[in-house]
Structures are given as C-alpha cells and as structure tokens.
Amino acid sequence: xxxxxxxxxxxxxxxxxxxxxxxxxxxxxxxxxxxxxxxxxxxxxxxxxxxxxxxxxxxxxxxxxxxxxxxxxxxxxxxxxxxxxxxxxxxxxxxxxxxxxxxxxxxxxxxxxxxxxxxxxxxxxxxxxxxxxxxxxxxxxxxxxxxxxxxxxxxxxxxxxxxxxxxxxxxxxxxxxxxxxxx
Amino acid sequence: xxxxxxxxxxxxxxxxxxxxxxxxxxxxxxxxxxxxxxxxxxxxxxxxxxxxxxxxxxxxxxxxxxxxxxxxxxxxxxxxxxxxxxxxxxxxxxxxxxxxxxxxxxxxxxxxxxxxxxxxxxxxxxxxxxxxxxxxxxxxxxxxxxxxxxxxxxxxxxxxxxxxxxxxx
Numbered sequence: 056x057x058x059x060x061x062x063x064x065x066x067x068x069x070x071x072x073x074x075x076x077x078x079x080x081x082x083x084x085x086x087x088x089x090x091x092x093x094x095x096x097x098x099x100x101x102x103x104x105x106x107x108x109x110x111x112x113x114x115x116x117x118x119x120x121x122x123x124x125x126x127x128x129x130x131x132x133x134x135x136x137x138x139x140x141x142x143x144x145x146x147x148x149x150x151x152x153x154x155x156x157x158x159x160x161x162x163x164x165x166x167x168x169x170x171x172x173x174x175x176x177x178x179x180x181x182x183x184x185x186x187x188x189x190x191x192x193x194x195x196x197x198x199x200x201x202x203x204x205x206x207x208x209x210x211x212x213x214x215x216x217x218x219x220x221x222x223x224x225x226x227x228x229x230x231x232x233x234x235x236x237x238x
Numbered sequence: 239x240x241x242x243x244x245x246x247x248x249x250x251x252x253x254x255x256x257x258x259x260x261x262x263x264x265x266x267x268x269x270x271x272x273x274x275x276x277x278x279x280x281x282x283x284x285x286x287x288x289x290x291x292x293x294x295x296x297x298x299x300x301x302x303x304x305x306x307x308x309x310x311x312x313x314x315x316x317x318x319x320x321x322x323x324x325x326x327x328x329x330x331x332x333x334x335x336x337x338x339x340x341x342x343x344x345x346x347x348x349x350x351x352x353x354x355x356x357x358x359x360x361x362x363x364x365x366x367x368x369x370x371x372x373x374x375x376x377x378x379x380x381x382x383x384x385x386x387x388x389x390x391x392x393x394x395x396x397x398x399x400x401x402x403x404x405x406x407x
Contacts (some may be wrong), residue, residue: 095303099326100350103296106288107327110308113262113286132296142286142328147278222330226303233304 056188057210060153062088064188065121065150068195071237073111073229074147077104077128079086079218080158081152085123085176086216093228096220102131105149109138112147115233118162119200127157136171139201140178147201149175150191154208160219162211175203246378255336256307258393262286262301264294265311270340275311283309291316302332303334303381307391310337311325314359315346315352324396325366334394336386338401339370347401361390363398370373370398374405 056063060083066074074094076085081104082096095111097104110123129136129151139149151171157163175182181202185191194204245253252274262284265275277284288294294310301308312320317339327333342349343356361369369389373382386397 073304082386095300097327098330100299100323101298103292103299103323103327106293106296107300107303107325110256110297110302111265113297113346114301114308115282127341132290132293133379135293135296138286138288138293223332226331226333230305 057212058084059087059214061206068192072121074121075108076123077125081123081125082218083186083214083216087214093232095229098220105135112143112144120147124151126153149203153203153205154211173204249275249277250379256281256283258387259307260309261306263309264288264297268313271311292320292323295320297335299327302335308335313340315355332394334390336390337398340401368396372400374402
C-alpha cells in the first residue's frame with residue numbers, strides 16, 4: 056500500500072467524516088486521494104495534528120473525525136495519544152501512515168519501534184494494524200472509536216500533491232465543511 | 239483574594255469569558271490558573287487537561303477551525319513549548335481565540351529557572367506578531383476580557399491576556 060491508497064481507503068470507509076492531516080506525506084496523500092477536498096491540511100505544526108483533531112472532535116461531537124498522521128508526526132506529539140486514551144472521544148479515529156521514515160525531510164529512518172497499535176492498545180484504545188486497503192476499510196467500521204489504525208505503508212511513494220497549502224483557504228473551506236451537515 | 243460583589247476576580251474572569259462565548263478550555267495544570275479553571279468548570283464550561291501546552295494550542299486550533307470558541311490557559315513557561323503550533327498553525331491559519339497566561343519569572347520571582355521565559359514572554363509573542371493584553375487589576379477584568387474576545391472573534395487573532403504579578407493570587 057502507498058500513502059495515497061491508504062488515504063483513499065480511509066475516505067471510502069468514512070465518506071462523511073471530517074479529516075485532519077499532518078504535514079508532509081499525510082497532507083499530500085489526502086489531497087491526492089480526495090481531489091483536494093475541504094479537509095484540514097496542515098502545512099507545518101509537526102506534532103500537533105492529533106491534538107487538532109481532538110479539538111475538532113470536541114466541537115463537532117455529532118460528526119466523525121479522522122486524523123491522518125505520519126509516524127514521525129505522531130512521535131513528536133505522542134502525548135496526544137495518551138490524551139486520546141484519557142478523553143476518549145467516541146467520534147475520533149487516528150490513522151497512522153507507518154512507513155518508518157521521515158519522508159518530507161529526505162527519507163531518514165525513525166529511531167523508534169513502529170509500535171503505534173500496541174501503544175494504543177496499552178492505553179485502552181481499540182487498535183489494529185492494516186496491511187491492505189481492505190483491512191483499512193474493514194477496521195474503520197469494525198473498531199469501536201476512539202480507535203487507532205496503524206497502516207503499514209510498504210510502498211514509500213510520494214503522493215504528488217504539494218504539501219504546501221494556503222492556510223486561510225484551507226481554514227475557510229474546512230470551517231464551511233465542519234459547520235454544515237454531512238451529506 | 240480581592241473580591242468584586244462577593245466573587246473573586248478569577249471567578250469573574252471565568253464568567254465573563256463564558257458569557258462572551260467561550261465554550262471549552264484546555265490547560266496544563268498550574269496553581270495560579272487553578273481558580274479560573276475551577277470557576278469555568280463550575281459554570282459548566284468543559285476544561286480539558288492535556289499533556290503539553292503545544293497540545294492545548296493544537297486542540298484549540300481544531301476547535302476554532304470547526305467553528306467554535308475555545309480558550310487556552312497556560313503558565314508563561316509553557317509558551318516556549320508552544321511556539322511551533324502558534325507560529326505554523328494558529329497564526330497562518332487565522333485561528334483567533336483568547337488565551338490566559340499566568341506569569342512566572344517576573345516581579346517577585348525567587349526561582350532562577352523561571353526568569354528567562356518570564357522575561358521573554360511578551361517578546362516571543364511580539365516576534366510572532368501577536369499583541370498581548372495585560373491585566374493588572376481586578377477592576378479591569380471586564381474591559382480586558384471583552385476586548386480580547388473582540389480581537390479573537392472579530393480580528394481573528396490570538397488574544398493573550400497576561401495575568402500580571404500585581405494581581406492578588
């Protein structure tokens with residue numbers, strides 16, 4: 056699975072959800088998979104994407120929220136995984152694109168174990184490892200949220216869309232999507 | 239504690255923020271902010287205890303982007319932990335919300351480790367283009383809170399209220 060295929064599977068499984076993506080690969084993949092849909096793409100703020108998704112989920116309790124996170128991203132804000140375990144918003148799913156590398160900085164390897172699902176499990180969250188797009192689509196709807204899916208990305212392919220978004224445009228489109236009823 | 243009409247200034251601050259539209263708050267616990275957090279909770283405003291101040295700014299950015307009015311409470315030393323979330327998320331995305339900052343490392347500080355970040359709090363905000371608003375006296379709670387909410391909501395800018403050491407804590 057490459058990152059765009061992973062994002063496409065998440066979108067297919069939760070088409071009504073509000074999506075937040077971390078900087079770099081996750082934002083590029085979500086833009087590519089959704090034809091640049093009205094999602095909350097991050098252009099920076101590494102380590103803050105899951106926290107931001109927690110805020111969206113808090114405000115929009117009636118909507119499902121999916122955080123698409125790089126693995127290095129989640130490590131930088133790992134405390135938010137603990138918060139996910141403590142706050143337990145029933146409308147939030149964390150999806151980690153686990154490829155073991157910092158892609159946007161040139162593909163350097165992480166210095167830590169890929170143990171995101173195991174860590175989430177230890178925190179009392181439902182968690183699973185997905186190796187195929189079918190796994191992703193099934194787990195999105197089978198796991199009881201809040202949940203975490205560690206998506207094994209074994210094709211480290213750059214999605215293509217620019218991760219350098221125009222922040223006010225992103226905010227305006229996302230706020231409209233978040234404040235109107237899901238289709 | 240000084241009181242206005244039988245209430246502490248902290249209770250009045252919390253009530254004015256809530257009446258001004260603040261729906262939920264996030265903080266990392268701090269002794270000087272605790273009476274404000276308690277008053278918010280007593281008024282049915284949700285207060286989220288998070289793990290790091292930067293996480294509070296991320297949470298608030300998401301809450302604001304989804305159409306809400308959040309509040310962040312932090313001790314000034316936590317501003318150092320938060321600069322990237324403020325500089326590359328809150329500011330460029332135009333996500334304005336009020337922030338209440340309790341001061342350490344300022345007038346009367348006895349801990350040398352607190353001084354550098356206290357001394358540089360206003361300067362760090364200023365370098366990011368953020369105007370901060372000092373609260374030095376209980377009698378100014380209403381005007382400062384209303385003004386900060388106007389900046390956050392209308393001008394879409396981060397609006398930090400600085401709890402100066404002259405306030406009775």
